[in-house]
């Protein structure tokens with residue numbers, strides 16, 4: 677039984693996105709806790725993603741492009757362009773800030789995925805970090821091939837950091853059917869990037885999340901034409917996650933404290949070297965005065 681959930685259309689900068697995670701009734705898939713499918717949409721030097729410095733806590737950001745480019749700058753001093761086939765993975769831990777820009781010299785389509793992974797208690801109070809991976813391992817599928825972004829798939833291991841047992845792959849499919857080996861102790865979901873895919877017998881289209889649940893050791897994927905999808909999975913994340921704005925926390929108090937620390941421009945989140953304006957942390961609803 678595959679549960680198909682429709683994503684929610686919104687925008688990030690000038691770019692339309694479909695937010696397929698979290699959804700009502702489905703907050704996490706393993707430790708994956710956020711998934712925005714960006715574009716495809718044309719960008720140029722005047723129009724694109726230009727997100728000024730903003731803070732994160734308690735999560736990894738995973739940026740994966742199918743087309744276009746994004747420039748990442750963070751408060752650790754990292755400055756890294758990410759292009760299709762490359763992975764940017766930033767660990768927030770106790771606090772980091774970054775900016776993302778696309779309105780440089782690139783003209784063309786921007787298309788990709790912005791994902792977050794919740795950090796477990798064991799690491800979420802730890803130091804921030806940034807990784808860029810230009811060479812990720814590939815696995816041959818029955819009708820296509822996959823890049824292993826995070827974790828292990830088909831006996832191939834990604835070099836990217838993972839604080840919990842999880843997996844993320846990008847499968848580029850040709851017309852045909854393939855059977856994928858899965859781990860029964862993982863829950864899984866598929867996010868279709870391009871084309872239409874039948875997962876077992878359930879059709880999943882771009883803008884949707886197909887949730888597969890736990891207890892499977894195999895998955896049959898079929899496409900009648902070229903298609904592309906992400907498979908996300910992991911051991912169910914059993915810590916009570918509170919996601920608010922750019923923070924992945926456990927309690928309202930942690931979110932409130934992060935917002936105050938960011939807005940007071942103290943040491944915790946550091947500075948990002950960019951011309952873009954800082955984005956202030958909004959006041960959470962539980963802090964708004966009622967009169």
Ligand code: MN
Nearest residue numbers: 730732737774
């Ligand atoms: Mn961010």
